[in-house]
Amino acid sequence: MKENTPRRTFIKQIGILATGTLAVPTIIPGSALGKNGFVAPSDRINLAFIGAGNQAGNDVRGFLDDPRVQITSICDINKQSPGYWDGKVAGREFIMKMVDDYYSEKHGKKYGSTKGFLDFREIVEAKDIDAVEVVTPDHWHSIPVLMAAANKKDIYCQKPLTLTIGEGRAMSDAVKKYGVIFQTGSQQRSGKEFRQVCELVRNGRIGELQTVVCGLPGGTPDFGKTGHLTETVPVPKDFDYDTWLGPAPEAPYSPSRTHVNYRWVLDYSGGMVTDWGGHHPDIAQWGMGMDHTGPVKIQNPSSVWSDHPVWNTATEFYFECLYENGVKLIVSHEAKQGVTFIGSEGEAWVSRGNYKVTPEKLDDTVIGPQEINLYKSDNHYRNFIDCILSRKEAIAPCEVGHRSITIAHLGNIAMMLNQDLDWDPVKERFTNSFAANQFLNRQMREPWGSLYRKYLV
Incomplete structure (x- = not known):
């Protein structure tokens, strides 16, 4: 993959009835x-x-x-x-x-x-x-x-x-x-097909896991139909743009910067790498049994970055994450969309609404009650409410979500620096790059930086 040069610098209670006076007699539903x-x-x-x-x-x-x-x-x-x-x-x-x-x-x-x-x-x-x-x-x-x-x-x-x-x-x-x-x-995580494939992998149905490939979309699609509106213009009435920027650096207003297309600006998001990084790499970590840890090395980064006047995220990307047990996770815009688990005795691919196991006979095996049975949720919203009532952990708790999106952040940092990085998933620090550690946090614009620090525990 060819890298463009120079790339963009980025080094209790409300009732259900309407308010008002009710006539008498009143029939309350x-x-x-x-x-x-x-x-x-x-x-x-x-x-x-x-x-x-x-x-x-x-x-x-x-x-x-x-x-x-x-x-x-x-x-x-x-x-x-x-x-x-x-x-x-x-x-x-x-x-x-x-x-x-x-x-x-x-x-x-x-x-x-x-x-x-x-x-x-x-x-x-x-x-x-x-x-x-x-x-x-x-x-x-x-x-x-x-x-x-x-x-x-x-x-x-x-x-x-x-x-x-x-x-x-x-x-x-x-x-x-x-x-x-x-x-x-x-x-x-609340999709049946993702749980089934991860259970097959976790229970060794495809043999010893060797490689996992996450195919994510590339590019910077103009989701908001505002990509051409890059010129600085007055802020629209009834839109508090300064608060929208919040902790991010000051920047001139243009329609291409906000709403749905914000994800193509590194000050606010991380492009397709993070937009889909909360999905397929999350399933990869689930299937690998790595929910509370992460890789030890990020290697072979390759990328092309947007040359749009406002947008500056990666449009093409490739990087590898090596885990301590030897499993390699590949994230690429060119790979088959979804998650492919490759083992010594077979493969399993899964995406939304579909999955395929090779050889097919592996799909007929039953996961027994004494084997690894993963958390079952059929509705992400209802699972959240269930857990509020039961006080049990939700299917995608904060630590798991953090560890999953860390994969995307690690990849973006490696691609921005264009170097292999060694990562300590316990201390959550890079061990071979001072420059990479500067990306672990961002300076926040005031007064938001002070508010953030106030609530750190």
Whole structure:
């Protein structure tokens, strides 16, 4: 793979009835009283969303379908605008209306009690909110998570979990200290096909595991239909761009920089390497049995970086991660999309909705009760709520999400420096490169840096 030169420098409770005065006599629906199969309002989990953009709409729908949940609040610094997936509209008021419309239809009565917030700190400090979902751009994950954990809120946080390895360690330590339930939005762990393949691999059905190959998409797709809008223009009304930048460096506003296309800017994300790094490498670690550790070497990095005026992430990439047991994990945009496990006696490939085992007879084997049976979840959202109620660990807890996205961060660092790196997965430090260790954390713009440090444990 040819590297372009020079590459871009980057060295409890809200009721379900509408507010207002009710005429007398009043017939209160059974749903409001917890009758007729409904969960009583006092028993529901009050859930708030921090972020109302690209993924928020999907996740809101996932939680609205759970009668144990009441979505009470939506926080976003953008009131409403286009520029999200496929150029569509999203934002605080858009998602609030989605929630209100759902509850209105479900209960047969006008509902308008979903609260809107501009400042996430009001959400994480609210006494009547039990859990939050953080579904902001990557550079805005760590601070709300640290504050929510300190305020004893259970947390669902979208992938990629962090912008840096240091932030992931801080988040995992906070979640552990405060004993909150945490779910990483790496939803493939709740897919039957991924669990089945990982069980086959973990139980030796393909023999001794030798190599794992993760095929991730390449490029920088213009998801928001704003890629051509690179010129500096005035910030739109009702969009708090300075807060959107938050801990990231100051930068001139252009539509190509924000909303869904933020993922192609290294100040906010890590390109396709991290965008899909929370998915396939996560499954690779699961199948390898490496959920709480990582590789010891990152080698043979090769990359091409975007020459777009604003975007600067890798468009083509290849790197290898070598584990202490000799297993090699390859991450490449050119490999078959999905995860391929290669063993001494067979192979297993899996992607969303499909998998294939070679030879085919291996697929007919049954994993017995005395063998390795992996955590079973058939719905990522419901698993989070189940665990809030049971206080058991979720299928994708913070430490696991941190270790998985670390693979992507390690690859990006090796490719940016264009050198092999030795990694200590216990101390989470590079042992052969001072320059690489400078990427473990990023300097945060004030006042956000001070707020981040305040909540470190």
